[in-house]
Amino acid sequence: MPEAKIAPSLLAGDFSQLGHECKRMIENGSDWLHVDIMDGHFVPNITIGPPVVTCMRKAVSKEIGFFDCHMMVANPEQWVQPFADAGGSLYCFHYEATKDPEALIEQVRKAGMKVGCAIKPKTPASVLFPFAEKLDMILVMTVEPGAGGQSFMPDMMPKVKELRERYPDMDIEVDGGLGPKTIGQAADAGANVIVAGTSVFGATDPAEVIKLLRDTVNKAQAAVPSK
Numbered sequence: 001m002p003e004a005k006i007a008p009s010l011l012a013g014d015f016s017q018l019g020h021e022c023k024r025m026i027e028n029g030s031d032w033l034h035v036d037i038m039d040g041h042f043v044p045n046i047t048i049g050p051p052v053v054t055c056m057r058k059a060v061s062k063e064i065g066f067f068d069c070h071m072m073v074a075n076p077e078q079w080v081q082p083f084a085d086a087g088g089s090l091y092c093f094h095y096e097a098t099k100d101p102e103a104l105i106e107q108v109r110k111a112g113m114k115v116g117c118a119i120k121p122k123t124p125a126s127v128l129f130p131f132a133e134k135l136d137m138i139l140v141m142t143v144e145p146g147a148g149g150q151s152f153m154p155d156m157m158p159k160v161k162e163l164r165e166r167y168p169d170m171d172i173e174v175d176g177g178l179g180p181k182t183i184g185q186a187a188d189a190g191a192n193v194i195v196a197g198t199s200v201f202g203a204t205d206p207a208e209v210i211k212l213l214r215d216t217v218n219k220a221q222a223a224v225p226s227k
């Protein structure tokens with residue numbers, strides 16, 4: 001199984017100083033930085049675009065900061081090159097937002113980024129089966145996309161389990177309501193990339209929460225008998 005990666009969601013950070021927030025999370029032990037891109041069409045909220053990511057990238061080089069860009073946008077094809085130019089590391093589009101996922105995967109690869117595909121809570125895991133082998137990461141949303149601070153949906157765990165069984169070496173990310181109380185369920189189901197906004201940014205000691213999330217994933221992985 002791939003290693004645990006903890007990705008604090010900058011959505012819960014201070015948007016007036018995103019460069020600083022990126023550095024602070026890296027200092028606190030984060031592996032990736034989760035960047036939530038919302039366009040007001042795919043979800044009823046607007047966050048940031050390529051100019052802001054360009055500034056964040058100036059603050060944090062590619063060597064130290066992996067930008068996991070979660071594209072909650074209606075036309076993901078339109079934003080591939082702008083996000084590659086801005087310094088995105090991984091471009092995670094939503095299955096529900098594209099008519100041709102395979103062409104989009106190819107487009108992202110050509111632009112030089114890793115590629116992920118996200119599914120909303122009502123979307124079954126099976127939609128990914130035809131092209132999942134071409135992905136670097138699958139994101140199973142554990143809340144409805146659009147806002148931080150929502151409650152974790154435990155009924156998404158069977159999807160994570162199903163995907164982990166089919167794709168033992170795939171990065172499988174969960175996003176929404178993850179924290180010390182819910183990480184056990186996600187880790188036991190087989191998730192290895194953990195997005196956490198409120199629980200990390202709201203903590204008195206973010207390093208402690210990041211460590212707990214990572215330790216829980218590692219412990220769950222160690223308990224799985226090797227085949």
Ligand SMILES: O=C(CO)[C@H](O)[C@H](O)COP(=O)(O)O
Nearest residue numbers: 145146148149176177197198
């Ligand atoms: O994708 C998201 C919202 O669409 C956020 O990344 C997610 O909700 C994380 O925030 P929190 O940990 O506060 O739930």
